[in-house]
Amino acid sequence: KAGVTQTPRYLIKTRGQQVTLSCSPISGHRSVSWYQQTPGQGLQFLFEYFSETQRNKGNFPGRFSGRQFSNSRSEMNVSTLELGDSALYLCASSPPGRGQGALLNTEAFFGQGTRLTVV
Amino acid sequence: TQLLEQSPQFLSIQEGENLTVYCNSSSVFSSLQWYRQEPGEGPVLLVTVVTGGEVKKLKRLTFQFGDARKDSSLHITAAQPGDTGLYLCAGRGYGQNFVFGPGTRLSVLP
Numbered sequence: 001k002a003g004v005t006q007t008p009r010y011l012i013k014t015r016g017q018q019v020t021l022s023c024s025p026i027s028g029h030r031s032v033s034w035y036q037q038t039p040g041q042g043l044q045f046l047f048e049y050f051s052e053t054q055r056n057k058g059n060f061p062g063r064f065s066g067r068q069f070s071n072s073r074s075e076m077n078v079s080t081l082e083l084g085d086s087a088l089y090l091c092a093s094s095p096p097g098r099g100q101g102a103l104l105n106t107e108a109f110f111g112q113g114t115r116l117t118v119v
Numbered sequence: 120t121q122l123l124e125q126s127p128q129f130l131s132i133q134e135g136e137n138l139t140v141y142c143n144s145s146s147v148f149s150s151l152q153w154y155r156q157e158p159g160e161g162p163v164l165l166v167t168v169v170t171g172g173e174v175k176k177l178k179r180l181t182f183q184f185g186d187a188r189k190d191s192s193l194h195i196t197a198a199q200p201g202d203t204g205l206y207l208c209a210g211r212g213y214g215q216n217f218v219f220g221p222g223t224r225l226s227v228l229p
Contacts, residue, residue: 004161033216043162043207043219056216090161092217107152108209108217110161 002027004111006091012117018079021114025072025093031055032074033108034066037088049074081118088113122146123210123220131226135197140223142208143190149211151184151191156205156222165193198227 005024013019025032033048033056045058049068066076072093078085092108126141142151150169154162166175168184168191175182179202181194195202208220 006161035219042221045216045218048216058216088159092161107150107164107167109164110154113159113161115159 004091004093004109006089006111006114008114009112010115010117012119013081015081015083015118017081018077019081019116020075020077021089021091021116023074023076023091023093023111025074025091026095026109029093029095029109030072031094032068032072033092033094034074034076035090035092036060037090037113038086043090046076078116083118086116086118088115123208123218125206125208125220125223127223128221129224129226131228132198134199134227134229136227138195138198138225140193140195140206140225141190142192142220144210145189146210146212147188149188151188151211152209152217153182153191153193154207154209156207162205162207195225198225200227200229203227 004026007022031050034046036044036046046060046064047054047066048056052068063079068074090110090113092110094108123142123144132138150167152167153165155165156162166177166182168182171186171188173184179196183192203226205222205224207222209217211217
């Protein structure tokens with residue numbers, strides 16, 4: 001079974017530009033979540049999608065947005081890039097939950113991440 | 120807001136030594152996961168624990184979930200250089216998103 005695939009792996013953008021990152025989840029996984037990882041802040045939750053609906057959102061400005069398609073693939077977009085947006089962006093997919101259904105997804109499987117550098 | 124704390128933050132040991140990493144919270148989690156991450160890569164899931172008091176073993180790694188489902192520990196026996204990496208614990212409350220601890224950076228010297 002193929003793992004979570006993120007593209008591109010590396011990206012260099014100029015301050016003020018926008019960027020779109022892509023994530024293909026593991027086949028059969030309908031939940032996709034996004035994280036920003038920096039040395040100072042660790043792994044910070046951005047948002048989570050399930051069946052094309054945003055289920056949870058982290059504490060990030062509106063410049064960060066995302067969406068999920070009917071095939072469960074997801075994209076996240078960052079507009080008006082700032083130097084502080086330089087980070088490793090990670091996508092994770094989760095299988096259907098056990099016990100009480102989809103709301104109890106118990107595991108996250110991560111992609112290799114996209115390293116974004118803003119100059 | 121659910122928060123996870125990990126200790127120690129950094130650990131440097133010699134090959135063959137044992138070590139324990141701790142993950143603590145004031146919140147109850149429906150499940151708790153441990154991941155290992157290498158530089159520039161995504162975290163790799165090691166184990167999931169869901170039952171209070173549960174103990175799981177993965178070769179030289181032993182994971183324990185606290186009885187109250189608020190804390191967990193990871194014990195490595197006879198550490199090897201291949202165990203080097205960032206160890207992250209993550210928890211998920213009922214119907215909520217995953218929360219990650221800040222990580223423990225382990226270095227095992229040959």
